Amino acid sequence: MDRYLTEPLNPEHRRADFTCGIPSLDNYIQKQVGQDIKRKLAACFVLSNEKNEIKGYYTLSNAGITREQIPEKIRKKLPRAYYSLPVTLLGRLAVDERYKGQGLGKLLLIDSLKRAFEASGVIGSMTVVVDPIDTEAVSFYQRFGFIQLPDSGKMFLPMKTIELLMRGSDDQK
């Protein structure tokens, strides 16, 4: 079985047909993502069908957050030398309208956390960060344990928590 549900976006994927209902997320996959991939600003992974229609996609990038941006409880345990803390940004995640409500958003999120966790074994990253696009997205991420970062709309899930999640799912195999 494949390690991941998704694959890197490639030219065969029918990007122009993707519609999730949020224009900025549709526009991004239709027009901008290619440039971002070329410039190494983001990696994009898609779940597609045999006709190369995109059912859903997400993007991942390296990012940093300052000590001040994280909750004090966690900050206190970190060495002061790290002013900027390494994180993985789950920049975008969307499911095509035709496929919503079938569990694909959840599967895409788990797939992205799995990639982020495995990458953190090669290049350090202490947490996955998301920047929810609206209040519905906030409730979606809250459902999966993401915690609000103080003073920003961003949310995070510590890599340690993701590690426990991944270990748990491995144990069930």
Ligand SMILES: CC(C)(COP(=O)(O)OP(=O)(O)OC[C@H]1O[C@@H](n2cnc3c(N)ncnc32)[C@H](O)[C@@H]1OP(=O)(O)O)[C@@H](O)C(=O)NCCC(=O)NCCS
């Ligand atoms: C948010 C989004 C990714 C969810 O995708 P989906 O495939 O419909 O979600 P799923 O069917 O996998 O739902 C998984 C769980 O999340 C819940 N859920 C889905 N959308 C939710 C929302 N907006 N708020 C709260 N919970 C939500 C479901 O009820 C389900 O719960 P369950 O596991 O207890 O049954 C999708 O609606 C979407 O693409 N929205 C537009 C883009 C967006 O908001 N992206 C996220 C931020 S960039």
